[in-house]
Amino acid sequence: MLLICGTAPRKDLPLTEGEAILQGDTLRIGGAEIPCTQGTAALVSAACATLACLGKPAPRALLVGDDGSGKGSRLLYDHLIHNLPRLAPQVVVLHYMLPVMGLMRKVSEAASKAKKRPFMIADAAAMYAAKAAGIAREFDLFTPDLSELAFLADPQATHPAYVSRHLFESDSARIPELVAAAYANGSAARTLVVKGAVDHIAQDGRIVDRLAEPNIPALEAIGGTGDTISGMAGALVSAGFDEITAARVAVRANRTAGLYAAVTPATRIWQVIETLPRVLAEHLDEWARQAGNKNIERSAS
Amino acid sequence: MFFKSGKNNGFEGGGLVLFENVEEAMSGERALKADGVENRLVAPPPELRKGCDLALEINLVEKPAVERLLRSRKVHFVDILPMKGDAELLQVVQVTDFGEAVMVKAGNMKLTFDKASGVVLNISGGGCPDIPYLHAEMLAKPLDRAPRPREMGHTLCSLMLDRAYVQSLEIWKNGGR
Numbered sequence: 001m002l003l004i005c006g007t008a009p010r011k012d013l014p015l016t017e018g019e020a021i022l023q024g025d026t027l028r029i030g031g032a033e034i035p036c037t038q039g040t041a042a043l044v045s046a047a048c049a050t051l052a053c054l055g056k057p058a059p060r061a062l063l064v065g066d067d068g069s070g071k072g073s074r075l076l077y078d079h080l081i082h083n084l085p086r087l088a089p090q091v092v093v094l095h096y097m098l099p100v101m102g103l104m105r106k107v108s109e110a111a112s113k114a115k116k117r118p119f120m121i122a123d124a125a126a127m128y129a130a131k132a133a134g135i136a137r138e139f140d141l142f143t144p145d146l147s148e149l150a151f152l153a154d155p156q157a158t159h160p161a162y163v164s165r166h167l168f169e170s171d172s173a174r175i176p177e178l179v180a181a182a183y184a185n186g187s188a189a190r191t192l193v194v195k196g197a198v199d200h201i202a203q204d205g206r207i208v209d210r211l212a213e214p215n216i217p218a219l220e221a222i223g224g225t226g227d228t229i230s231g232m233a234g235a236l237v238s239a240g241f242d243e244i245t246a247a248r249v250a251v252r253a254n255r256t257a258g259l260y261a262a263v264t265p266a267t268r269i270w271q272v273i274e275t276l277p278r279v280l281a282e283h284l285d286e287w288a289r290q291a292g293n294k295n296i297e298r299s300a301s
Numbered sequence: 302m303f304f305k306s307g308k309n310n311g312f313e314g315g316g317l318v319l320f321e322n323v324e325e326a327m328s329g330e331r332a333l334k335a336d337g338v339e340n341r342l343v344a345p346p347p348e349l350r351k352g353c354d355l356a357l358e359i360n361l362v363e364k365p366a367v368e369r370l371l372r373s374r375k376v377h378f379v380d381i382l383p384m385k386g387d388a389e390l391l392q393v394v395q396v397t398d399f400g401e402a403v404m405v406k407a408g409n410m411k412l413t414f415d416k417a418s419g420v421v422l423n424i425s426g427g428g429c430p431d432i433p434y435l436h437a438e439m440l441a442k443p444l445d446r447a448p449r450p451r452e453m454g455h456t457l458c459s460l461m462l463d464r465a466y467v468q469s470l471e472i473w474k475n476g477g478r
Contacts, residue, residue, distance in 0.1 A: 068431020156386025
């Protein structure tokens with residue numbers, strides 16, 4: 001089971017857990033209706049589209065309203081700390097929530113109390129909290145963009161707003177150097193998907209792939225196009241794909257969805273997500289096969 | 302040593318509010334606690350000391366909300382700083398021209414607006430929970446009528462979005478240049 005945890009931009013949404021159903025531009029979870037906008041809603045929606053394509057059960061979502069005050073986030077942390085071992089998900093994605101170092105550490109401890117520790121993915125502020133708390137290595141997958149990679153590479157920073165200027169101003173040519181620094185200071189999960197003009201996939205300190213096609217620059221402007229990668233990767237891992245194949249397929253699907261949706265800087269994320277069923281139906285088997293072949297080449301080299 | 306117990310409660314926030322004197326530090330603690338903002342009294346390390354030898358540790362991410370709350374309660378403070386690393390917030394702003402639209406990036410936040418109308422087209426990046434909220438509030442509004450992130454947001458992500466917003470407004474008022 002894939003469990004996705006995060007916040008929604010509604011003050012009145014109580015802690016809500018249930019199967020997530022995507023209908024058009026709206027998510028339905030445990031009786032609540034949540035618009036498919038930037039943030040965890042986009043992540044959940046992309047996971048729904050991916051699992052539906054694979055004929056797998058819909059993801060479960062644990063969402064709470066939070067306008068940034070952190071009140072909803074604290075309910076979410078508390079619920080996870082007390083219930084994660086019982087929920088026993090196969091894959092957990094932690095996403096938009098107020099980063100609180102001590103609480104994130106307790107969530108990771110709770111995950112370890114499950115019969116089998118889930119495959120742990122963190123993106124957005126959940127990733128900030130895991131890095132700042134010094135427990136990045138307890139996670140299986142992080143999905144930073146370039147500015148967030150600079151944050152992971154800065155051993156002192158507790159939020160991307162305080163990254164050293166020389167690291168922030170790095171261009172994509174320095175990604176290998178930043179990836180190496182993030183692993184060296186223990187601030188990286190086992191696998192990284194660095195989202196950008198050229199997506200980089202790294203594992204155990206080594207870059208294993210770069211993907212740049214199709215090149216759709218407007219995707220960077222659209223709120224939610226990083227969230228969709230994390231949602232698809234989580235869905236693919238929960239469906240049995242290894243994390244490198246999942247990462248490769250997710251970034252290729254995201255780029256191709258941008259192409260199919262003919263995106264501009266004004267496109268909304270649900271317009272990208274609504275092309276995912278077609279993208280995955282047309283390409284998933286081929287991409288998974290190619291990624292699998294690359295994995296075999298990698299293990300032989 | 303009365304604040305020593307606070308050191309053992311497991312709270313680690315990463316940010317320090319510095320005060321001129323002990324009375325203000327105590328007032329700050331009361332104001333934040335009354336509003337449910339997690340904090341504890343600590344002795345600031347010598348390299349960060351700017352006023353008295355009592356400070357409040359806060360969750361650094363909540364810096365904008367803490368500043369706003371202390372100001373509204375008329376509690377004077379000297380500064381809010383990270384306990385380690387760079388003391389300065391990122392000032393760097395990067396601009397991408399998409400032709401009819403401009404994307405302004407500040408830290409981990411990006412704001413894209415229409416050059417002609419100034420309408421906010423998209424907000425991307427970030428990870429704190431006020432960003433999807435601000436996204437919903439600002440989208441499809443002209444920059445000069447959109448709510449200012451610094452006034453509605455609670456976190457450092459909203460502060461970075463505010464930097465992008467201020468720069469966007471300036472670019473738009475200068476005709477998109």
